Amino acid sequence: MALTLVLGGARSGKSAYAEGLISGFSPPWSYIATAQAWDSEMEERIALHRARRGAGWQTLDAPHELAATLKALPPGRPVLVDCLTLWLSNRMLAEADLATECAALVEALAAHEGPVVVVSNEVGLGIVPDNALARRFRDAQGRLNQTVAARADSVIFMVAGLPLFVKGSAR
Amino acid sequence: MALTLVLGGARSGKSAYAEGLISGFSPPWSYIATAQAWDSEMEERIALHRARRGAGWQTLDAPHELAATLKALPPGRPVLVDCLTLWLSNRMLAEADLATECAALVEALAAHEGPVVVVSNEVGLGIVPDNALARRFRDAQGRLNQTVAARADSVIFMVAGLPLFVKGSAR
Amino acid sequence: MALTLVLGGARSGKSAYAEGLISGFSPPWSYIATAQAWDSEMEERIALHRARRGAGWQTLDAPHELAATLKALPPGRPVLVDCLTLWLSNRMLAEADLATECAALVEALAAHEGPVVVVSNEVGLGIVPDNALARRFRDAQGRLNQTVAARADSVIFMVAGLPLFVKGSAR
Numbered sequence: 001m002a003l004t005l006v007l008g009g010a011r012s013g014k015s016a017y018a019e020g021l022i023s024g025f026s027p028p029w030s031y032i033a034t035a036q037a038w039d040s041e042m043e044e045r046i047a048l049h050r051a052r053r054g055a056g057w058q059t060l061d062a063p064h065e066l067a068a069t070l071k072a073l074p075p076g077r078p079v080l081v082d083c084l085t086l087w088l089s090n091r092m093l094a095e096a097d098l099a100t101e102c103a104a105l106v107e108a109l110a111a112h113e114g115p116v117v118v119v120s121n122e123v124g125l126g127i128v129p130d131n132a133l134a135r136r137f138r139d140a141q142g143r144l145n146q147t148v149a150a151r152a153d154s155v156i157f158m159v160a161g162l163p164l165f166v167k168g169s170a171r
Numbered sequence: 172m173a174l175t176l177v178l179g180g181a182r183s184g185k186s187a188y189a190e191g192l193i194s195g196f197s198p199p200w201s202y203i204a205t206a207q208a209w210d211s212e213m214e215e216r217i218a219l220h221r222a223r224r225g226a227g228w229q230t231l232d233a234p235h236e237l238a239a240t241l242k243a244l245p246p247g248r249p250v251l252v253d254c255l256t257l258w259l260s261n262r263m264l265a266e267a268d269l270a271t272e273c274a275a276l277v278e279a280l281a282a283h284e285g286p287v288v289v290v291s292n293e294v295g296l297g298i299v300p301d302n303a304l305a306r307r308f309r310d311a312q313g314r315l316n317q318t319v320a321a322r323a324d325s326v327i328f329m330v331a332g333l334p335l336f337v338k339g340s341a342r
Numbered sequence: 343m344a345l346t347l348v349l350g351g352a353r354s355g356k357s358a359y360a361e362g363l364i365s366g367f368s369p370p371w372s373y374i375a376t377a378q379a380w381d382s383e384m385e386e387r388i389a390l391h392r393a394r395r396g397a398g399w400q401t402l403d404a405p406h407e408l409a410a411t412l413k414a415l416p417p418g419r420p421v422l423v424d425c426l427t428l429w430l431s432n433r434m435l436a437e438a439d440l441a442t443e444c445a446a447l448v449e450a451l452a453a454h455e456g457p458v459v460v461v462s463n464e465v466g467l468g469i470v471p472d473n474a475l476a477r478r479f480r481d482a483q484g485r486l487n488q489t490v491a492a493r494a495d496s497v498i499f500m501v502a503g504l505p506l507f508v509k510g511s512a513r
Contacts, residue, residue, distance in 0.1 A: 180467035182481050
């Protein structure tokens with residue numbers, strides 16, 4: 001079924017827009033969170049995101065096992081994955097084989113029998129980072145975004161909270 | 172009256188495009204500059220911007236008191252605010268309460284009885300910055316851009332000097 | 343003849359898209375590479391790019407002498423320049439007069455009697471870089487992108503491998 005990629009920068013309104021897309025379907029909705037609270041800054045961000053979501057949401061944590069979590073969803077269930085960037089970061093720090101895991105993830109996203117909205121960050125539009133790990137992450141994120149975008153029915157680039165349709169059109 | 176947000180990266184042609192928008196109205200035009208020249212690099216940038224503007228412009232400096240400066244404008248006066256990013260940076264370094272001040276600023280922008288064009292930077296499309304202050308600034312800038320964009324009649328994303336209309340349309 | 347600018351972030355699919363545009367013309371096609379392999383990471387990237395291109399491509403290396411290389415092409419030859427960002431970086435490290443060289447380059451791009459597709463990076467959408475050299479590069483790149491875009495018939499901003507037409511339209 002329909003796969004939508006919501007791409008954008010930090011604080012571009014990606015999550016709020018993606019939640020709006022999913023809530024256009026009948027509840028319950030599954031929310032797959034990939035964040036890991038390893039400091040107070042991150043805890044605060046997670047708490048803010050949870051507070052914004054109301055009733056009707058079932059939250060699943062999948063900082064690492066994202067493909068398996070998607071496969072375990074009931075058919076027809078609308079699902080929001082928020083976000084690919086934190087999952088990719090978790091998997092890189094765990095020294096996973098990113099090429100293999102990204103390919104498996106994209107298959108799982110495309111295989112779910114129900115609406116899927118995926119949030120991801122665009123991180124490649126600044127100056128080249130100084131350190132090699134950041135450059136490696138930037139490359140892996142860009143490749144993953146391209147792969148998901150190629151399979152997606154709609155791709156939306158968020159600018160200051162507003163959607164720009166790069167693939168597909170406004171519903 | 173009409174509020175326009177001109178958003179973009181460094182050297183994307185935001186200021187020149189915004190000046191073109193304002194000069195479509197009858198002069199005199201007010202130019203509210205938020206830059207503070209704290210080194211020679213910044214002095215040079217300010218001088219270049221001033222040199223490009225010709226007759227018809229009244230320049231007001233408001234590195235901190237931006238909302239008050241907007242409120243003191245005569246009704247009907249077309250105004251260009253260049254830019255929100257430097258103002259936000261000045262207020263963060265002054266340890267201001269950013270949430271309160273940003274809300275007051277957006278009200279002042281929306282309340283002016285005349286055309287307002289606001290320039291701001293998109294800063295969230297690179298890799299996560301190393302230091303916490305930069306991350307905090309990035310978040311505050313993203314939130315401010317979203318709030319202004321939500322109230323604006325037109326939002327334009329500049330790419331290599333060319334306008335991409337994200338909200339509203341070409342005039 | 344037609345000049346096209348393909349602009350985007352790291353791993354946004356710029357090169358693949360640009361190659362697709364050029365291969366819509368009759369071969370042979372010229373590929374002007376501006377990369378210099380000064381470490382194994384860069385060698386790997388160059389090798390990957392070369393491997394993707396098939397028969398029909400004539401590869402010319404021009405890490406520095408880009409305008410002269412363009413002028414030496416036979417009339418009518420379709421040419422892909424990949425990319426302006428590495429050329430600009432090479433010229434900045436060589437302490438060239440960037441303003442003069444960029445102006446000469448843009449003239450050479452516009453003067454070629456045949457289809458020209460130019461790849462360049464957008465690098466100004468992150469937080470302000472810490473070091474002055476990076477800021478200077480960011481400014482020079484932004485100015486060069488604006489100048490090329492102003493002369494181009496088409497400007498395409500790549501988002502996750504997908505083209506967004508900023509100037510001109512899909513062919």
